[in-house]
Amino acid sequence: MKKYLDKLKKNNLKITSKRVAILELLERSGEALSPEDIRNELAAKFEKVSYPSVYKNLEDMSRIGVLAKIARPDRRLYYALCRAREDKHHHHIICSKCGKVGEVEECDLFRRKVINGYRITSHFLQLEGICSDCGK
């Protein structure tokens, strides 16, 4: 958490309770969440949470590289903690029934620099399935 807050300071973004709560939520969940998801979670913790400040915080924090912004075919934007340094490269798989999220490390796209003439700048992989509990 400290390294994210340091990065905020370094970029002249103040350490506000809302920003800390957003970062903690994204760290805890490990998923890409929508602004609406995030506002709803924060609403349980704070008396007042406005959409504009949630949107602005997500945008500001992704601009400085603390968060990753993800575009999906539902035309909504999703945000996830950018864990650039730590951990292994991975993606998430979501259980269609219970919503449980697991990690998928079988992805070697991050090693590829060029595919079919394109120098890759980003890739987004999303998996859906039935987890072992629900599949019994």
Place this chain on the structure above:
Amino acid sequence: MKKYLDKLKKNNLKITSKRVAILELLERSGEALSPEDIRNELAAKFEKVSYPSVYKNLEDMSRIGVLAKIARPDRRLYYALCRAREDKHHHHIICSKCGKVGEVEECDLFRRKVINGYRITSHFLQLEGICSDCGK
């Protein structure tokens, strides 16, 4: 072009002048275009072109696999002709600068039945990068 029209027929989509014009436009441009781009191009050719039918055509044709739908961080949807061999599993990569779309066949996830205990039901992979022309 014929193979696209055949696929429309096979899926009970009629061969209308608007659909043909959309396919020709996408084939000619080779890029992923927005519904707005497409409507504007068509407006030069037809007296009347409504947004709802452009949107519906793009959605219908991507549903049956003739077009690929691409979500980008500007929160708009883009559509490109799906040129890969029909039966070959593939994904798409879009150039961040010029919008050119290429096919990516290096994906072996579709062969995996189970990952990390999850029985996979679907996966979505989207790549972004700089194409060879723009990278010069």
Place this chain on the structure above:
DNA sequence: CCTTAATTAGAAATGATTTCTATTTATACC
């Protein structure tokens, strides 16, 4: 041709995101 179901245009609605503005708050400096 004729019939019928699909397609279309236009107007209005939708809903995620953004803008605007006045108030509050974090932080640098004393």
Place this chain on the structure above:
DNA sequence: GGTATAAATAGAAATCATTTCTAATTAAGG
């Protein structure tokens, strides 16, 4: 610790890509 000030915030209203609704038109099979 107190204060100035620039950033952050909430709430109301606006924006704009996309969708819904409806009646008129059209493709395609018989």
